[in-house]
Amino acid sequence: MLCTTAPSTDACAVKPDIPFVTQQYLMAVGTERLDKESVVKRILVSVFAIMALALTAISPVKADMTELEIIFVKGDQNGDLVLNKAEVLLIAITQFIETDSDRDNMIEKQEIGELSKDKEFSDNDTSKDGALSIEEMIKEKLDDFKTADINSDGVLTIIEVKTFYQNKK
Ligand SMILES: [Ca+2]
Ligand SMILES: [Ca+2]
Numbered sequence: 312m313l314c315t316t317a318p319s320t321d322a323c324a325v326k327p328d329i330p331f332v333t334q335q336y337l338m339a340v341g342t343e344r345l346d347k348e349s350v351v352k353r354i355l356v357s358v359f360a361i362m363a364l365a366l367t368a369i370s371p372v373k374a375d376m377t378e379l380e381i382i383f384v385k386g387d388q389n390g391d392l393v394l395n396k397a398e399v400l401l402i403a404i405t406q407f408i409e410t411d412s413d414r415d416n417m418i419e420k421q422e423i424g425e426l427s428k429d430k431e432f433s434d435n436d437t438s439k440d441g442a443l444s445i446e447e448m449i450k451e452k453l454d455d456f457k458t459a460d461i462n463s464d465g466v467l468t469i470i471e472v473k474t475f476y477q478n479k480k
């Protein structure tokens with residue numbers, strides 16, 4: 312078909328554009344494929360990063376990880392890189408059981424040694440009987456959780472945990 316009308320009309324404007332549109336379509340498909348590949352790559356990279364982090368946590372060589380980071384990674388049961396309330400309480404209860412060597416469900420001063428001189432221990436001991444019960448500890452941890460959760464989204468990031476402990480010092 313010959314373009315006898317002005318180039319701005321449909322017949323003349325669209326027809327020469329077909330190869331260009333096809334080209335664009337192919338480019339778009341190509342780009343989409345690339346995007347999918349890079350998404351897969353990104354997922355793989357983050358999986359490896361998490362695995363490396365987890366391996367560092369259980370390895371006897373602590374590498375550059377602080378004790379806080381190790382507790383964080385170990386405590387992150389579902390591996391979403393944040394700690395929810397249940398995960399924080401599980402860490403706290405596990406620590407409590409490990410510390411309570413005489414199994415009377417109380418942390419006495421002799422069970423934590425030097426730490427009993429810590430302000431945190433006397434603070435936590437709300438009944439002031441010189442020992443810390445599991446209830447006192449859970450209450451304290453839930454209060455801590457609220458304070459540490461700066462953006463109040465119900466989970467703690469490593470940054471929120473670090474900030475909390477830095478402020479506590
Ligand atoms: Ca988690
Ligand atoms: Ca005890």
Ligand SMILES: [Ca+2]
Binds near residue numbers: 463466468471
């Ligand atoms: Ca948060």
